[in-house]
Amino acid sequence: MSAIDQLFIKLRNENRKALMPFVTAGDPDLDFTAAVIKELVARGASMCEVGIPYSDPIADGPVIQASYTRALDQGIKLAAILETLGKVTPQISAPLVTMVSYAIIYRHGLEKYADQLNQRGIAGMIVPDLPVEESPSLAKVCKARDLSLIQLVTPTTPKDRALKITETSSGFLYYVSVAGITGERTELPPELLERVGWLREQTPLPVCIGFGISQPEHVKRLAPVADGLIVGSAIVRRMANVAKSDRASTLQEVGDYVATLLEALE
Amino acid sequence: MPTAPHADSCSANVPDAAGRFGKFGGRFVPETLVHALDLLAAEYDAARQDASFQAELDELLKNYVGRASPLYFAKRLTEHCGGAEIWLKREDLNHTGAHKINNTIGQALLTLRMGKKRVIAETGAGQHGVATATACAHFGLDCVVYMGEEDIRRQAPNVFSMKLLGAEVRPVTSGSRTLRDAINEAMRDWMSSVESTHYILGSVVGPHPFPRIVRDFQSVIGRETIQQCRERFQCLPEVVVACVGGGSNAAGMFYPFVEHSDVALVGVEAGGRGNQPGDHASPLTYGSPGVLHGSFSYVMQDEDGQTCDVHSMSAGLDYPGVGPEHSYWKETGRVDYTSCTDKDAMNAFDALARLEGILPALESSHAIAKAMEIASQRSSSDRVAVCLSGRGDKDAAEIARLKNDITT
Numbered sequence: 001m002s003a004i005d006q007l008f009i010k011l012r013n014e015n016r017k018a019l020m021p022f023v024t025a026g027d028p029d030l031d032f033t034a035a036v037i038k039e040l041v042a043r044g045a046s047m048c049e050v051g052i053p054y055s056d057p058i059a060d061g062p063v064i065q066a067s068y069t070r071a072l073d074q075g076i077k078l079a080a081i082l083e084t085l086g087k088v089t090p091q092i093s094a095p096l097v098t099m100v101s102y103a104i105i106y107r108h109g110l111e112k113y114a115d116q117l118n119q120r121g122i123a124g125m126i127v128p129d130l131p132v133e134e135s136p137s138l139a140k141v142c143k144a145r146d147l148s149l150i151q152l153v154t155p156t157t158p159k160d161r162a163l164k165i166t167e168t169s170s171g172f173l174y175y176v177s178v179a180g181i182t183g184e185r186t187e188l189p190p191e192l193l194e195r196v197g198w199l200r201e202q203t204p205l206p207v208c209i210g211f212g213i214s215q216p217e218h219v220k221r222l223a224p225v226a227d228g229l230i231v232g233s234a235i236v237r238r239m240a241n242v243a244k245s246d247r248a249s250t251l252q253e254v255g256d257y258v259a260t261l262l263e264a265l266e
Numbered sequence: 267m268p269t270a271p272h273a274d275s276c277s278a279n280v281p282d283a284a285g286r287f288g289k290f291g292g293r294f295v296p297e298t299l300v301h302a303l304d305l306l307a308a309e310y311d312a313a314r315q316d317a318s319f320q321a322e323l324d325e326l327l328k329n330y331v332g333r334a335s336p337l338y339f340a341k342r343l344t345e346h347c348g349g350a351e352i353w354l355k356r357e358d359l360n361h362t363g364a365h366k367i368n369n370t371i372g373q374a375l376l377t378l379r380m381g382k383k384r385v386i387a388e389t390g391a392g393q394h395g396v397a398t399a400t401a402c403a404h405f406g407l408d409c410v411v412y413m414g415e416e417d418i419r420r421q422a423p424n425v426f427s428m429k430l431l432g433a434e435v436r437p438v439t440s441g442s443r444t445l446r447d448a449i450n451e452a453m454r455d456w457m458s459s460v461e462s463t464h465y466i467l468g469s470v471v472g473p474h475p476f477p478r479i480v481r482d483f484q485s486v487i488g489r490e491t492i493q494q495c496r497e498r499f500q501c502l503p504e505v506v507v508a509c510v511g512g513g514s515n516a517a518g519m520f521y522p523f524v525e526h527s528d529v530a531l532v533g534v535e536a537g538g539r540g541n542q543p544g545d546h547a548s549p550l551t552y553g554s555p556g557v558l559h560g561s562f563s564y565v566m567q568d569e570d571g572q573t574c575d576v577h578s579m580s581a582g583l584d585y586p587g588v589g590p591e592h593s594y595w596k597e598t599g600r601v602d603y604t605s606c607t608d609k610d611a612m613n614a615f616d617a618l619a620r621l622e623g624i625l626p627a628l629e630s631s632h633a634i635a636k637a638m639e640i641a642s643q644r645s646s647s648d649r650v651a652v653c654l655s656g657r658g659d660k661d662a663a664e665i666a667r668l669k670n671d672i673t674t
Contacts, residue, residue, distance in 0.1 A: 055572040056446065056558060058453040059296040065440060078570050102294050103557040107571030129294045129560070133284060154298040156460060161301070179298050180458035 002148045003095040003123040004171035007046060008206040008227060017265055018046035018228030019219075020208060021235050021258055022099065024064065025050050026071035028242060030084040035247070036239060039255045041092040044262045048094055049126065049230060052081060054101040059128045061183030063233040067240065078104060086120030095123035097150065097171070102130045102138075110141045117147055124148030124171050132165050139168055148172070153199060155179045155189065166203035172227060173207045175199060183233045185212035188222075196225045216264035223265050231261060280594060285474020287594035293473040295453075295560040302460040307475040309380050314482075319375060326371050327486065330404065331361045333368075335487075337494035337651070342621040343638070350641040350648035353503065354624075355491050357515065357655045364627065364656030365487060365515045366397035370466055372483035374401035377464040384408040384463040388452040390417055390445030390511070391582030391629060392424025393656050394468030399433035401466075409433040412451040414443040417581045420664045442575050445511075445585045449559050469512025470589030473560030477517075477589050484518025491651055492522055499649065505530045505640055508653040509633040510550065510603065511583035513592045515655035521591075524600055533592060534636040536578030537605035547576035549588050550596050550603040563590040579608040579668060580628035580661075606632040612668065614638060615658065627656035628665070 011018055021040045025033050037048050053068035053076055060068070085096060098117065105113045105127065117125065124147045130138065132151060142149040148171025153162045156179050166173060175196050177188050192209070200207050209222050210230030222229055238257055242250040280287045293303060313319040327333040336359060340352045357365035370387075377385055385407050389395030395411040402409035411428055415437050418425050428435050441447040449472070456465045470477045470484075488506075495502050506523055508516035510533040520531045538546035546552065549564040556565040558573055566574040566586040578584040595601035606614075611628060614635035618624050626634055630653070637652040644650070658665070 055441070056450050058450050058559075059298070059457065061454070069440070072572065101557070101571070103567070103573075104571040106557055106562075107567060107569070128296050129557070131293060131295065131297055131300045134292055134294060152297045154296075156298050156301045158301060165297075176298065178458075179460060181454050 002146050002171055004047065004097070004148045007095055008172060011046065011227065017223045017226065018208065019044070019258070019262055019265055020047040020049055020228055020230045021045050022049040022051055022230060022232035023239065024067035024071060024236050025052055025081040026074060026076035027067040027236070027239060028070060029074065030080060032242060032247060034084050034088045035251055036254060037088050037096070038092060039251050040258050041094045043255050043259050045258060046094055046228065048096050049232070050085060050096055050098050052078065052098055052100040052104060054104060057101065059181055061181040061233060063237050064182050067236045078108065082116050082120050085122055089121035097124045097126060097148065098122060099126045099128065102127050105138065110138050114141045114145050114147055118145050124150060126150045126152070126174060128152065132168055135168060142170065150174050152176055155195065162199060163202060166205060169205060173199065173203065173205050174230070175207050175209045175226070177209050177211045177213065180211070182211055184214035188212055188218060192222070193225050200225070216260050219261050219264035229265070280591065281474065281478050285478065287477070287591045288597060290555070290563050290593040291474060291477060291590035292562050293560060294557045294562065295473045296457060298457050299460060299473070303473055303475065305380065306376070309376055310475055310479050313376060313379060319379070323372055323375060327368065331367050331371060332359065333486065334490045334494070335359050337491060337498060340622050343618060344641065346617065346621055347638050347642040349646060350504065350644035350650050351646070352637055352641050353649060353651045354654045355487060355519065355651060357487060357653060358624070358626065358630070358657035362393070362397045362400050363659065364393040364397065365484060365518065365653070366394040366468060367400065368486055368518065369468065369480050369483040369514065370394070370397040370401040373464070373466040373479065374405050374407065377407060377466070378405060380464060382462060382464045384459065385466050386410045386412065386452050386455050386459070386463055387466045387468060388412045388445065388448035389468065390414070390448065390584060391580065391627065392417065392421040392428070392660060393582065393627070395433070395435070396424050396427050396431070398466050398468070399428040399431035402433065403431045410455070411435050412438050412448040412455070414438045414445060414448050416443040417445065417448070421581050421660055422663065423660050444581065446573065453559070469514040470517040470591060471512040471559055471561060471587055477561065477591055480514050481517040481521055481591060484514050485521045487515065487518040487653060488520060488522030491519065495651065502526055502529050503649040503651040504644065505532060505648070505650045507532045507534065507633050507637040507640065507650060509534045509583060509629050509655060510588060510592060511536065511547070511585045511629060512587070513589040515653050517589060517591055519653040520595070520601060531601040532636060532640065533601050533603045534632045535603060535605040536580060536583035536632060537607040538577040538579070539608060544575050545577055546605065547578040547584050547586065548605040549586060550592060551605050555593065558587040561590050563593040564588050564596070580611070580632070582627070582629040583632065604636060606635045610635040615665070624654070625658035626654055627658045628661045630655045631658070
């Protein structure tokens with residue numbers, strides 16, 4: 001059982017929902033990434049998703065793309081990211097998962113990447129460019145190490161395919177709210193609640209919703225139908241303020257923002 | 267020219283149902299795109315079986331594109347090299363001036379079959395953008411072309427042509443501002459528009475089924491060449507040469523020859539300024555297997571799997587990846603891959619211009635350069651067939667700039 005499985009058992013027992021912020025590793029540097037993760041968990045985030053910068057992220061909108069570019073321009077390397085995360089995990093009570101392109105995992109070797117996550121106390125991975133057909137090797141590697149391999153279901157996924165994905169995903173299912181790239185949206189699709197409701201009836205796996213979520217109103221509306229919510233671009237955009245502001249106030253701003261979402265979650 | 271079947275015209279049975287060419291290919295894309303790719307694969311399978319689809323495609327290739335393109339004996343170039351005969355497959359004489367239209371007409375017909383009204387495309391040299399804009403104008407489809415800012419600068423005539431043809435050209439300012447980033451942006455557009463939009467990918471790259479569809483539509487090049495060789499000199503050439511960026515003209519030229527094991531196939535990558543990382547665009551020569559743009563193939567990447575910047579003076583070859591079938595042919599040894607520097611390609615451009623009165627595209631000049639070298643090392647009884655994939659008018663201003671750079 002992975003740390004994520006344990007988290008959701010606890011949350012479901014307490015009838016609570018997860019809030020999972022996304023932060024880009026190394027934007028603008030790894031010290032700041034570590035500080036933000038600790039701040040967000042201290043504020044009450046149940047998990048944290050750490051984006052590993054990639055040169056060609058086709059699922060990402062301008063905000064996250066730009067953060068990846070800034071981090072890569074600093075010469076960020078995977079080894080340094082994992083080392084930093086390994087120092088953070090013993091200091092926080094919430095699991096970390098990496099959002100990472102398969103290009104990076106393949107280059108390092110599936111087993112080696114998974115071993116490194118294990119050694120650093122990281123609970124699993126989301127691989128946005130690895131559809132279920134291409135995932136059996138990595139799923140096997142993750143299973144042998146009690147790591148969660150979180151797979152995605154989207155509005156364009158047919159129902160029979162969604163069922164197949166529920167069978168191979170572990171930790172939770174990531175339901176993508178909109179057909180599109182990451183980024184804040186004012187409106188979320190009206191059929192979203194119904195789709196997530198259907199999916200939750202099909203599987204014992206927790207279902208978390210991501211993409212487009214940025215406002216307390218979104219959280220209020222979606223929390224009842226999901227096990228958790230993921231917020232990315234809205235946080236990364238605020239973290240980018242560190243370039244023109246100081247670290248302490250940026251940290252405060254990001255923390256306050258997540259606190260308003262957590263308030264809406266209760 | 268009589269019609270040949272458009273797919274499976276030779277025995278190579280790749281890709282498999284999962285889009286694998288040996289271990290290469292596959293589909294490494296966000297889940298949002300998977301269903302659309304499944305539908306595209308199914309539609310393409312249906313179209314291949316549909317005689318009326320093939321008839322419509324043949325009619326357009328003949329009367330709109332102007333096929334068959336000639337196979338031309340380059341007599342003075344042959345004499346200049348002093349060896350094997352050099353024959354040019356004149357894809358530069360197609361409507362829009364390159365091989366790219368073979369694929370865009372086919373994929374535009376698929377777009378209509380799927381009931382979609384909007385098309386997006388990426389372009390590097392602009393030839394695929396122009397060919398897509400042309401096909402969309404012909405069929406009345408909306409067209410948006412993504413093009414890197416650096417390529418917009420160096421291929422200005424094609425940008426203007428696309429606009430005249432009614433397409434919207436969207437500049438891409440991320441990353442290296444070249445073909446690779448244009449593909450990223452087109453993919454991102456498709457993530458949000460996939461229900462109403464078809465993405466006409468221009469090369470044999472990307473997720474399954476694109477490498478197969480583009481190869482099949484481009485295979486008309488090789489099929490015609492085989493027939494023309496038999497008509498003109500009653501046998502096949504000893505060597506066939508094509509340039510390789512993403513690899514569409516080469517895949518189309520080589521694929522029908524693959525089963526003819528006595529024909530040597532040579533793919534020419536962009537050697538750029540030299541063999542150091544960042545100075546060339548030769549993933550098959552200097553790269554390693556990895557994932558880029560939805561496919562597992564050779565790629566220029568660093569130790570973390572980040573895509574490296576590459577260089578070629580020709581926008582169409584300035585790409586860090588290559589189609590998965592080329593990786594497969596490299597691994598099986600069926601095709602020899604080599605590279606040609608900017609300088610050698612420029613010399614070949616000059617030679618073809620002055621000796622034959624043909625301005626080749628800078629991309630095609632790489633193939634010409636290697637063909638000249640091969641011809642000069644072989645006997646006069648041998649024949650080398652080269653895919654002259656496009657014409658060089660688009661490059662005139664860039665060549666003037668490069669030559670000025672060289673002389674100053």
